[in-house]
Amino acid sequence: MTTTNPVPDTQDPRATALEPAVSVRDLHQKYGDFEAVKGVSFEIRPGELFGLLGTNGAGKTTTIETLEGFRRPSSGTVRVFGQDPYGNPAGVRERVNAVLQGSGLMEDLTVQETVALARDMASTPRTAGETLELVGLTEKTRTHVRQLSGGQKRRLDLGLALLTRPEVIYLDEPTTGMDAEGRIDTWRIIQRLKDEGTAILLTTHYLEEAERLADRLAIMHRGRVGVEGSLQDVLSGWGDRVGFTLAADVPTSDLPRLDGAELEVENGGGQLRATYTVRGGHVDERAHHAVSALLAWAEEHGTLLRNLQVRGASLEDVFLQVADGAADLISD
Amino acid sequence: MSTTSAPAAPTRPQPRPRVSPVKQTLRLTRTEITLFARYKTAWIYALLPLFFLFTAMQLPPDPVVGGFGLGEMTMFGMIGVISLIFGVGHASNVFTARRESLVLKRLRVSGVPPLAIFGGVIGVVFVFSLLLTVFIAGLILAMPEGALPRDPVMLFTSVLLGSIVFSLLGLAVTPLVRNAEMAQMASMVPMMILLFSSGGIMPLEFLPETARTVVGLLPSMPAGELVQAAYTGYDVFGGFAGAEEVGTLGLWTAALPSLAVLGGWIAVLGLVVARCFRWDPRQG
Numbered sequence: 015m016t017t018t019n020p021v022p023d024t025q026d027p028r029a030t031a032l033e034p035a036v037s038v039r040d041l042h043q044k045y046g047d048f049e050a051v052k053g054v055s056f057e058i059r060p061g062e063l064f065g066l067l068g069t070n071g072a073g074k075t076t077t078i079e080t081l082e083g084f085r086r087p088s089s090g091t092v093r094v095f096g097q098d099p100y101g102n103p104a105g106v107r108e109r110v111n112a113v114l115q116g117s118g119l120m121e122d123l124t125v126q127e128t129v130a131l132a133r134d135m136a137s138t139p140r141t142a143g144e145t146l147e148l149v150g151l152t153e154k155t156r157t158h159v160r161q162l163s164g165g166q167k168r169r170l171d172l173g174l175a176l177l178t179r180p181e182v183i184y185l186d187e188p189t190t191g192m193d194a195e196g197r198i199d200t201w202r203i204i205q206r207l208k209d210e211g212t213a214i215l216l217t218t219h220y221l222e223e224a225e226r227l228a229d230r231l232a233i234m235h236r237g238r239v240g241v242e243g244s245l246q247d248v249l250s251g252w253g254d255r256v257g258f259t260l261a262a263d264v265p266t267s268d269l270p271r272l273d274g275a276e277l278e279v280e281n282g283g284g285q286l287r288a289t290y291t292v293r294g295g296h297v298d299e300r301a302h303h304a305v306s307a308l309l310a311w312a313e314e315h316g317t318l319l320r321n322l323q324v325r326g327a328s329l330e331d332v333f334l335q336v337a338d339g340a341a342d343l344i345s346d
Numbered sequence: 347m348s349t350t351s352a353p354a355a356p357t358r359p360q361p362r363p364r365v366s367p368v369k370q371t372l373r374l375t376r377t378e379i380t381l382f383a384r385y386k387t388a389w390i391y392a393l394l395p396l397f398f399l400f401t402a403m404q405l406p407p408d409p410v411v412g413g414f415g416l417g418e419m420t421m422f423g424m425i426g427v428i429s430l431i432f433g434v435g436h437a438s439n440v441f442t443a444r445r446e447s448l449v450l451k452r453l454r455v456s457g458v459p460p461l462a463i464f465g466g467v468i469g470v471v472f473v474f475s476l477l478l479t480v481f482i483a484g485l486i487l488a489m490p491e492g493a494l495p496r497d498p499v500m501l502f503t504s505v506l507l508g509s510i511v512f513s514l515l516g517l518a519v520t521p522l523v524r525n526a527e528m529a530q531m532a533s534m535v536p537m538m539i540l541l542f543s544s545g546g547i548m549p550l551e552f553l554p555e556t557a558r559t560v561v562g563l564l565p566s567m568p569a570g571e572l573v574q575a576a577y578t579g580y581d582v583f584g585g586f587a588g589a590e591e592v593g594t595l596g597l598w599t600a601a602l603p604s605l606a607v608l609g610g611w612i613a614v615l616g617l618v619v620a621r622c623f624r625w626d627p628r629q630g
Binding site for chain 2: 075079082083084102104107108109110111112114115116117118119120121122123127131132134135136137138171174175177178184
């Protein structure tokens with residue numbers, strides 16, 4: 015069953031019992047003097063989706079390329095099924111697949127020929143019919159790849175990656191270029207892969223995608239991981255915001271201190287606005303306790319919390335904080 | 347696999363049977379043939395040898411080796427470098443285009459080993475070189491004083507080794523260029539040098555002995571000489587002057603240095619390709 019917020023309990027026995035399929039420890043990657051990746055570490059276990067988010071040029075693709083075996087780490091270690099993936103050696107290559115950032119299809123072949131080739135290259139492939147049905151391209155078997163739309167090519171990319179029944183799959187912006195329907199279909203497919211026990215690394219520019227699918231995620235910026243953890247950890251670290259406009263007759267010194275919350279007072283348009291950032295306490299309940307304490311305080315002081323707003327953290331808030339502003343989000 | 351024993355989980359996979367790289371190579375060759383046939387510009391590479399064949403026919407007919415004239419000897423030499431045109435021209439072009447469009451990377455991440463990918467292009471170069479060789483052999487047979495090769499195995503060997511050497515050379519060009527157009531231009535340089543040093547466009551008889559020895563270290567002249575020897579049954583490896591007719595064993599013995607040169611180039615270029623080939627369009 016897919017829920018909108020599939021955050022597993024970190025004590026999930028499945029997550030702790032299995033050896034990580036992918037492990038990256040203190041990975042550094044240099045191109046000449048430029049260091050694209052500066053000490054990245056994470057693990058992905060079977061059935062787990064790890065979201066790697068970040069601005070353009072954050073080092074996500076370099077990290078994936080290292081896992082795919084195209085680059086040797088400048089330092090640090092990378093292991094896939096306990097093996098060094100450099101050169102995609104036997105023992106790794108039959109069990110791993112990927113959707114690349116771009117398509118990588120032979121344009122002069124038909125969809126059918128493309129799938130047939132991929133099947134003949136693979137060890138234990140899905141059938142062509144199953145693959146095409148999975149990604150909704152059954153009607154397109156005789157079409158030449160060059161005649162497919164961008165979204166259809168993306169579906170075929172995903173189909174080819176699933177065809178080999180990989181146990182580890184790297185998805186580098188798999189839904190870029192898809193329409194809303196394609197994206198939702200893809201999310202459903204990815205969720206199913208997770209349920210089947212596939213270890214998944216996903217990069218995406220759509221934060222909603224990561225929020226829906228990622229069990230754990232990391233936000234990279236300029237080669238470093240800014241924030242890492244389960245979605246809940248990441249959001250709870252950012253805190254809930256409770257804000258209100260202070261009545262003119264209440265001095266700021268009267269504002270209460272709340273446990274586990276930080277107070278900030280801003281002057282905007284001649285009015286003072288108080289914002290409590292609540293990080294302490296249980297994530298699900300902390301905003302309630304803060305609001306309740308503030309209401310009690312207001313009652314006591316005979317004042318009102320005007321323009322009261324309570325806002326939980328969104329992944330976007332955290333992302334923008336890590337990326338210091340939205341400017342870097344614009345594609346290069 | 348990790349050596350630590352983890353509790354068995356329902357998702358724990360069975361070991362996968364290995365797909366034979368030979369089977370993968372042959373399968374990729376099949377797709378390469380389909381793509382070659384659909385890729386119109388590739389047919390220009392087939393026309394080039396025919397054009398050079400026509401120019402060779404204009405050379406004087408006086409016999410130089412056995413009953414064969416300079417024109418015929420040049421034609422034979424041309425057969426030896428059909429794979430040069432396909433290999434250096436086609437392989438460098440399509441592999442650069444495929445690297446840039448992520449086709450190569452897609453193949454690699456789906457578990458296809460490099461050897462099968464390189465083998466596929468060597469396969470298509472060999473198949474089309476062989477087809478063109480058979481076609482030209484048919485033309486030669488249909489000529490007024492038509493002839494069949496005296497040693498078809500040596501002819502076959504030349505086409506095979508040539509296909510490997512020149513495809514590898516085409517692949518070795520790709521890391522130096524950024525796109526397919528540049529690959530076409532860049533591959534023209536070695537292609538022209540090798541064509542003119544093959545004996546398939548103009549006879550190399552006028553070259554001084556030392557120059558001929560140096561040129562003989564390039565891969566195209568040995569490939570051409572093997573075909574000339576295969577057709578005539580004469581030991582032409584030291585030049586046409588004084589070439590003598592020899593038996594099969596004698597011919598192969600005389601061919602050894604040429605075979606060694608081709609083998610050496612395969613080793614060197616194989617190493618260069620293995621070490622320097624780029625799968626990824628990103629520089630670095």
